[in-house]
Amino acid sequence: xxxxxxxxxxxxxxxxxxxxxxxxxxxxxxxxxxxxxxxxxxxxxxxxxxxxxxxxxxxxxxxxxxxxxxxxxxxxxxxxxxxxxxxxxxxxxxxxxxxxxxxxxxxxxxxxxxxxxxxxxxxxxxxxxxxxxxxxxxxxxxxxxxxxxxxxxxxxxxxxxxxxxxxxxxxxxxxxxxxxxxxxxxxxxxxxxxxxxxxxxxxxxxxxxxxxxxxxxxxxxxxxxxxxxxxxxxxxxxxxxxxxxxxxxxxxxxxxxxxxxxxxxxxxxxxxxxxxxxxxxxxxxxxxxxxxxxxxxxxxxxxxxxxxxxxxxxxxxxxxxxxxxxxxxxxxxxxxxxxxxxxxxxxxxxxxxxxxxxxxxxxxxxxxxxxxxxxxxxxxxxxxxxxxxxxxxxxxxxxxxxxxxxxxxxxxxxxx
Amino acid sequence: xxxxxxxxxxxxxxxxxxxxxxxxxxxxxxxxxxxxxxxxxxxxxxxxxxxxxxxxxxxxxxxxxxxxxxxxxxxxxxxxxxxxxxxxxxxxxxxxxxxxxxxxxxxxxxxxxxxxxxxxxxxxxxxxxxxxxxxxxxxxxxxxxxxxxxxxxxxxxxxxxxxxxxxxxxxxxxxxxxxxxxxxxxxxxxxxxxxxxxxxxxxxxxxxxxxxxxxxxxxxxxxxxxxxxxxxxxxxxxxxxxxxxxxxxxxxxxxxxxxxxxxxxxxxxxxxxxxxxxxxxxxxxxxxxxxxxxxxxxxxxxxxxxxxxxxxxxxxxxxxxxxxxxxx
Numbered sequence: 001x002x003x004x005x006x007x008x009x010x011x012x013x014x015x016x017x018x019x020x021x022x023x024x025x026x027x028x029x030x031x032x033x034x035x036x037x038x039x040x041x042x043x044x045x046x047x048x049x050x051x052x053x054x055x056x057x058x059x060x061x062x063x064x065x066x067x068x069x070x071x072x073x074x075x076x077x078x079x080x081x082x083x084x085x086x087x088x089x090x091x092x093x094x095x096x097x098x099x100x101x102x103x104x105x106x107x108x109x110x111x112x113x114x115x116x117x118x119x120x121x122x123x124x125x126x127x128x129x130x131x132x133x134x135x136x137x138x139x140x141x142x143x144x145x146x147x148x149x150x151x152x153x154x155x156x157x158x159x160x161x162x163x164x165x166x167x168x169x170x171x172x173x174x175x176x177x178x179x180x181x182x183x184x185x186x187x188x189x190x191x192x193x194x195x196x197x198x199x200x201x202x203x204x205x206x207x208x209x210x211x212x213x214x215x216x217x218x219x220x221x222x223x224x225x226x227x228x229x230x231x232x233x234x235x236x237x238x239x240x241x242x243x244x245x246x247x248x249x250x251x252x253x254x255x256x257x258x259x260x261x262x263x264x265x266x267x268x269x270x271x272x273x274x275x276x277x278x279x280x281x282x283x284x285x286x287x288x289x290x291x292x293x294x295x296x297x298x299x300x301x302x303x304x305x306x307x308x309x310x311x312x313x314x315x316x317x318x319x320x321x322x323x324x325x326x327x328x329x330x331x332x333x334x335x336x337x338x339x340x341x342x343x344x345x346x347x348x349x350x351x352x353x354x355x356x357x358x359x360x361x362x363x364x365x366x367x368x369x370x371x372x373x374x375x376x377x378x379x380x381x382x383x384x385x386x387x388x389x390x391x392x393x394x395x396x397x398x399x400x401x402x403x404x405x406x407x408x409x410x411x412x413x414x415x416x
Numbered sequence: 417x418x419x420x421x422x423x424x425x426x427x428x429x430x431x432x433x434x435x436x437x438x439x440x441x442x443x444x445x446x447x448x449x450x451x452x453x454x455x456x457x458x459x460x461x462x463x464x465x466x467x468x469x470x471x472x473x474x475x476x477x478x479x480x481x482x483x484x485x486x487x488x489x490x491x492x493x494x495x496x497x498x499x500x501x502x503x504x505x506x507x508x509x510x511x512x513x514x515x516x517x518x519x520x521x522x523x524x525x526x527x528x529x530x531x532x533x534x535x536x537x538x539x540x541x542x543x544x545x546x547x548x549x550x551x552x553x554x555x556x557x558x559x560x561x562x563x564x565x566x567x568x569x570x571x572x573x574x575x576x577x578x579x580x581x582x583x584x585x586x587x588x589x590x591x592x593x594x595x596x597x598x599x600x601x602x603x604x605x606x607x608x609x610x611x612x613x614x615x616x617x618x619x620x621x622x623x624x625x626x627x628x629x630x631x632x633x634x635x636x637x638x639x640x641x642x643x644x645x646x647x648x649x650x651x652x653x654x655x656x657x658x659x660x661x662x663x664x665x666x667x668x669x670x671x672x673x674x675x676x677x678x679x680x681x682x683x684x685x686x687x688x689x690x691x692x693x694x695x696x697x698x699x700x701x702x703x704x705x706x707x708x709x710x711x712x713x714x715x716x717x718x719x720x721x722x723x724x725x726x727x728x729x730x731x732x733x734x735x736x737x738x739x740x741x742x743x744x
Contacts, residue, residue, distance in 0.1 A: 014742060024613040070741065074438040074542035077738030082439030089436065091542060098537035100464055102471045111464055114457040115541045 002086055004051035004167055004198035005072060009081035012042040012067055012222075041067040043222045044081070051086070052196035056203060056213035056230070058237050064222040066171060069093070069202045073169050087166025087198075090116050094171075096156030101145035105136055108144050109159055118163045126162050133184075134158035154181060161188050167198045172205075206234040206357070207392040231388040234357055235289055238384070271308060272339065272366050272374045275301035277381035279362075289384035292396045296353045296383065300346040300364050308339040310369040315348050318361035319394065325360070339366075354396045357387040444727065447734050450544040457543060461551035466558060480559050481566060484518050495632055503634055503702055504677045508576060511567055512671035513631035513664045516589075519560040520597055520660060521622050526552030527601030528608050529615040535744040545737055546730060549605040553598045567671065582670035585711055589666040592718045596659055599726030606733040609743050629660050630668075636701045659721055662714035668703055669711060675703045 015036040041064045049055050059065035070076040072083055073091035098115050099108045109130055113123045123130075131140050134154040136147075144152065161168070170189075189212065192199055203209060209216050209230050216233035218225040218240065226236045280297045281290045290296055298315065316327040328348075346364070360383055365376040387396070402410035442450075470476040491510055495501040503509050527549030531538060534548050571578060608614040630638060642652040655661065669675075677700055682693040706714075 024611060024617070027611065071438060074436070075539065075741050077438060079738075082437050085436045085438070089542075091540075094540040097540035098534075100468055102468045103464060107464070107467065111460045114460045115537060115543055117543065120456050 002051065003048035004053075004086050005049040005200070006084040007045050007047045007049070007068075007072070007081075008083070010042055010045045010068070010071055010078040010083060011040060011080045012064075012071060012076060013079040014039045014041050040222050042071065042078070042219075045219075045224045047217060047224065047227050049198060049200065051198050052193075053214045054193055054199040054201065054212055056201050056209035056216040056233075057219060058203065058206065058209055058216050058233060059219035060204060060241065063219045065202050065204075065219045067222075068217075068219060069169055069171055069200065072200060085167055088117065088164070089167045089169065090160050090163060090165035091169040092157070092160045092171065093169070094156075095153040095160070099144050099152065099156065102143060104143055105131075105140040105147070105155055109140075109155065112156065112159045113163050116160065116163060116165075122163055126164065130155075130158045130162045133162055133188075135181075150178065150181075157185060161185075161192070165197065168192060168200070170199065170201045172201075172203050206230075206237060210234060210357070210387070210392055211390055229388065230390075231291075231357070231386050235384060235386040238357075238359060270375065271304065271306045272311075273303040273305075274364055274366070274375050274377045275303055277301075277362060277364060277377060279381070279383045289386045290353055292356060292385055292387045292389065293352050293354070296350045298348040298350075298362055298364075298381075300348075300377075302339070302344040302346055302366075304339050304341045304344055307341045308368060308374070311337055311339045311374070312367045312369075312371075313337070313346060313348075314365045314367070316363040316365075318363060320358050320360070325355075325394065353385060355385045356391055356393055356396050357385060358394070359384050442734055444731055444734070447544070447546070447730050451546050451550070451730075454544045454547045458547045458550055458554060461547060462554040462558065465551060465555040469555075477562065480562060484514065484563055485566075487518075488514060491632060501633075502700065504674060505574075505576065505672070508570065508574070509634070509668065509672050509674075509702070510632065511570060512668050513629070515560065515563050515567055516593060516660070516664050516667050517626060517629065517631055518563060519556050519593060521626070522559060523553040523556035523597035523601055524604060524618055524622060525615075526556060527597075528604040528618045530601075531605045531609055531740060532612065532615070532744065538744055539741050545740060546602055546733055549601040550598055553594065553601050556597070557594060571671070577673070578671045579669060579673040582666070582673075582708060582711075585666040585708070585715065586670045588712065588715050588719075589663040592659070592715055592722050593663050595726050596663075596718070596722035599722055599729045601729075602726070602733050603729035606729075606736050609740055610736065625658075625660070628655075628658060629664055631664060634702045635661070635665055635668075635704050639704065656714070659718045662711065662718050665704055665706070666711050666715060669706075672703070675705055676701050 016039050017036045045068060057065045057068060067076065069091075070093070071078050072085065073089070073093060074083075074085075075091070075093070096108075096112065098112055100111065103111070106127075109127065110120070110123055113130075114120070131137055134151070134157070136151060136155055136158075139147065139151065144155075147155070189199065193212075201209070201213065213230050215227060216230050216237075217227045218233050218237045220237075220240045225240060226233050228236070278299045278301075279290075280299060281294055283291075283294075314328050317325040319325045346366075362381050362383065363377050366374045368374055389396075399415045400412035401415050402412050404410055470479055473479060475482070488507070488511060491514075492507050495510075496506045530548040530552050531545060537543075538545060538548075570576075604614055604618060638655060639652060642649055642655070678697055683696040683698075684691060685694045686692075687694070
């Protein structure tokens with residue numbers, strides 16, 4: 001099977017003019033030296049997109065993801081390299097692009113579909129479907145200028161998805177109309193997937209990617225970082241966010257400390273000192289993240305200067321946005337352990353990590369019998385979780401499903 | 417590496433679905449094929465133009481007739497009565513040249529701003545952008561047809577017979593005219609993206625061009641002038657090199673038809689020792705006395721020139737098209 005889309009060494013250079021001279025007078029005045037900077041929005045992107053797959057393009061704002069989509073759509077021509085697209089293409093970069101307010105819905109359907117590259121015969125055949133899908137039977141002969149914005153985008157979407165493209169390019173426009181229409185759109189996209197059509201979606205929402213895409217391209221600063229299954233790709237995306245200064249909340253440690261300092265955080269004399277926190281998990285040699293459901297061991301290096309009897313240890317998990325996900329109940333769950341002086345390794349072990357995707361902070365605090373905090377990890381240590389599955393959210397909750405007659409015993413099936 | 421490339425190329429050839437390539441360089445042939453394949457879109461765009469243009473106006477299409485009618489009327493009155501143009505059936509003479517010019521001028525003015533005016537879709541949808549200026553040419557052609565109808569009624573109303581044998585030249589001239597307008601239009605529309613002066617400049621240029629073409633005055637007036645001053649005879653060639661002139665000449669020759677007319681001019685004569693004025697029959701030349709084949713040859717030259725301009729324009733358009741979405 002041929003790939004539906006071949007992206008072959010595509011680069012795109014933009015010229016950023018400090019000031020754009022578009023009039024003859026300005027051209028003459030500034031003849032010869034129009035100052036500009038070159039900016040490579042895409043650098044040598046190379047990828048094959050298999051036919052029938054749904055592909056996401058993920059990236060931050062300004063990463064070049066929309067430029068890539070425009071190159072695929074043929075709106076921008078790459079500076080070098082080329083794109084081969086097999087089959088009829090429909091690009092939804094803007095719904096109802098080119099709609100003429102003065103014309104009727106009917107005329108606009110024909111005009112818009114023909115802009116997308118479909119023949120009059122195609123449109124004639126599907127006209128009723130388009131109108132029915134947009135739910136505009138009553139208004140199709142009204143001028144589009146009297147349409148509500150919802151009606152407008154509904155008609156635009158209906159044209160794009162009903163004219164039978166082999167390859168569909170979508171730019172974050174799926175969220176149109178009311179909830180019911182959105183559901184209808186998603187259904188249509190799923191139908192497309194079942195029909196084996198190729199879909200390319202651009203988004204900066206990892207959740208949407210995870211739910212709908214087979215593979216995801218991550219683009220950052222014009223470069224293709226990875227082209228892999230959603231889980232890995234989203235992790236790589238998060239990595240990039242962190243690298244470029246989108247640090248997850250760094251105040252977490254501080255907040256926690258602040259929260260307790262007034263009452264119990266009162267270290268008079270450092271008898272215990274947390275040196276560092278490390279994580280160990282299967283496969284840690286190969287990758288710097290754990291996979292949902294894997295066991296995790298948190299190892300805390302301690303320097304103990306005085307033996308402490310009845311110490312209690314507390315571990316707190318912090319989500320990316322700084323909220324506490326989990327905390328072992330201080331003083332009750334793991335308490336009454338003796339901490340001998342010298343170097344000690346304190347280990348916590350999760351049998352499995354039921355977390356989905358993201359970067360999670362770990363804070364440790366150590367208290368004495370009286371609940372006085374002896375030390376608390378100053379800086380949160382982070383571990384990352386990669387979720388290979390489709391589920392979206394924070395917690396992985398294994399779920400079984402059964403459908404049967406009321407009197408028969410259920411046969412549970414584990415949902416994927 | 418080589419095998420990889422071969423495999424890729426084979427895949428392209430074997431692909432069961434039509435493959436489309438987006439790349440920095442497209443060939444002229446591919447561009448022309450692209451335009452041809454978008455002919456339905458072209459028709460839809462023309463229809464859109466026509467529908468949108470006069471939507472909501474009571475007179476609708478009549479407006480498209482009113483403007484040339486008023487121009488025709490004003491020129492007729494001014495030149496016939498104020499400036500005493502000697503050309504017989506002046507209105508018809510004027511009409512047969514003006515109809516060419518109206519098309520040419522509307523097509524060029526429309527196309528010049530066509531790409532910039534459609535920024536919304538150029539930035540969001542992929543299609544052969546050449547259809548935007550072409551749609552303007554098509555719209556102008558529609559109005560040309562409407563005006564032709566009026567011209568035919570005009571001829572019938574005054575029971576004025578065109579020069580039947582020259583009528584094929586009208587068709588030939590029209591083909592030249594459309595290709596010429598399309599070529600210049602495509603070029604202007606692309607140039608206007610990076611140099612927004614073009615749409616204003618073209619209006620001024622069209623004004624000058626209008627007076628440079630034998631529409632209101634007869635070609636012969638100018639030609640006489642050149643002949644009388646042999647030192648500038650070469651200007652006659654330059655004048656004919658204006659591609660629109662042979663087309664107008666062909667239209668006038670076929671539709672207007674008077675090559676010469678006879679008038680009684682007072683001529684000074686010495687009759688029995690006295691100087692008196694005697695009315696004498698004088699044959700005046702209105703149109704060029706060129707024979708059919710010479711006009712046809714001129715039109716063939718214009719055709720080649722028009723095709724060359726068209727191809728050059730499509731090439732230029734293709735070279736700069738990649739930047740449209742960025743520059744708009």
